[in-house]
Amino acid sequence: MFPQIGARAPRRSRWSQAQRSWRLHWQLYLLVSVPLAYFVVFKYIPMSFSVIAFKDYSPVLGPWGSEWVGLRNFQALFSNPVFGTLLKNTLILAFYLVLASFPIPLLLALALNEIRNGWFKRTVQMVTYAPYFISTVVVVSITILLLSPRIGIVDANVLGDPSYFRHIYVWTDVWQTAGYSAVIYLAALAGIDPTLHESAKIDGASRLQRIRHVDLPGIMPTAVIMLILAAGNMMAIGFEKAYLLQNNLNLAQSEIIPTYVYKTGLINADFSMATAVGLFNSVVNLCLLLVVNFIAKRITGSGLWR
Template identity: 45%
Template sequence: MNVSTPRETTQVKSKIKTKSHTWIRIKRNYELYLFLLPIVLLYLVFRYYPMYGVQIAFKDFSASKGIWGSEWVGFKHFIQFFHAYNFWPIIENTLSLSVLSLIFTFPVPIIVSLMLNQILAKRYKKFVQTVIYAPHFISTVVLVGMLNVFLSPNSGIVNHIITFFGGEPILFMANEGWFRPLYILSSVWQETGFATIIYLAALAGVSPELHEAAIMDGASKWRRIFNVDIPGILPTIIILLVLAIGNIMSVGFEKAFLMQSDLNYQTSNILPTYVYEMGIKKAQYSFSAAIGLFNSVLNIILLFIVNRIAKKLTDTSLW
């Protein structure tokens, strides 16, 4: 006969009490949970349910046999990718483009938002915000089309300026050396405005009393920016940086694919475009699924590492 000890009885009662309190809290705030329900369902249906298909990365997928009927091969496709002749060039291209994009695109919205925050003329401030935010609404297809028009060796305005000063026309879109600069500069132009709004919202939360106290102490605008504004938005910067580094291997496929050509293939061939090439063009579904899963696992590992470092250094993290 089993006899419960007083400690076990207390633990059971504590668990029951916790569950009852949780249920009472849910009933009290059921409207909020109802608001969350569509988002939860959306993620379950479109984010988590399709994950069962990830298993084809470990199988020789055949459309006639289906996912469950295909032969299990383990890590065959991962090993095949790791030993591929173009494994390191693809990883190098992806990392180079991602790291350079992060270095050049991440600080720009911070600088712009700090500058806009110091502008007193409201009309001019709104005008600048509108101008820098408008490119965000341009689709990637249109953006690459604009690059092709402006940088055309025959009719592009950029090459007209170069030839006017005695230079030779440059095949920007076909030159592998220009792929990364064009990709990064176009990203800065298109995405700076949207990110600036986030930092401006964070700056709006900085207490005016801190600025008043700094002015009373004789601090200049530069001093107030470095000692009041930047510390005030530092948690926001840390969170966005963690998210950016967590997605460092997931370079935008669409723009890279649209800018890619046979002449710049050596530089523009990155993981997302390679997955498309192997999975869609060559119908190697299992192999491309293995590459995509490898990419996702790397992103998750980076996210956890960077979040842990941020938490230790700044006490700000995602969780």
């Protein structure tokens, strides 16, 4: 109806925008070139080297010169009886880890949020946060020392029993990271509008009711993002810890995809097969992330990407 006053000038073409940006920021482009080279060399070139999953890799011919074999590596992988066990072990461990390490930090944060600021609260926070800074090697060492039959607190050889491996892996992980993850929820809880609590109090809501109807909805978006991140990283499950906890006796459940990739690739030097397994893992991981993100968006309206 009315011609807009102060309407924006027509958008400059991309080319002139780029030129202007170069004139203004040429030093920044030079600055960025070094880290950019890093990403190209250590992230994107390896991605392109994944082609050897479809080749019979020979170090002499290099990744590009080696002979194409199509899907032969994948066929060999899928028909290998080890593959089923491997996939099962990885998925069960990953799901178990996500399920166990999701609720506990949440409970810890809700509990910490209930009590008054004081030495007790500070102590609990400090102590539960500390294991996050301890290295995996040390955590596994502590576990082994505590669980070893001779000097430890249990008699049975739980470290050599495959059926205990997952419990040990998951619960030591919860031990190490619960305090750290709780901090994120505590920050979200601190961000909840205090007037909500006030009015709930006036309405006669008990502490438990306020947790249910004020706190929980308040930290829901944070919780969803944490869950997506955890689910998205499921297949990237830690090599470090699984490999350290592994021994010849518990392999039946402790052999997972990352440890298998390491052994096939670097110990048996079968580069093509190891890359095929790794590629399979990356693709499954990516799909899981997309699916979880989609579901989360459907249910709560918030996902990683808007």
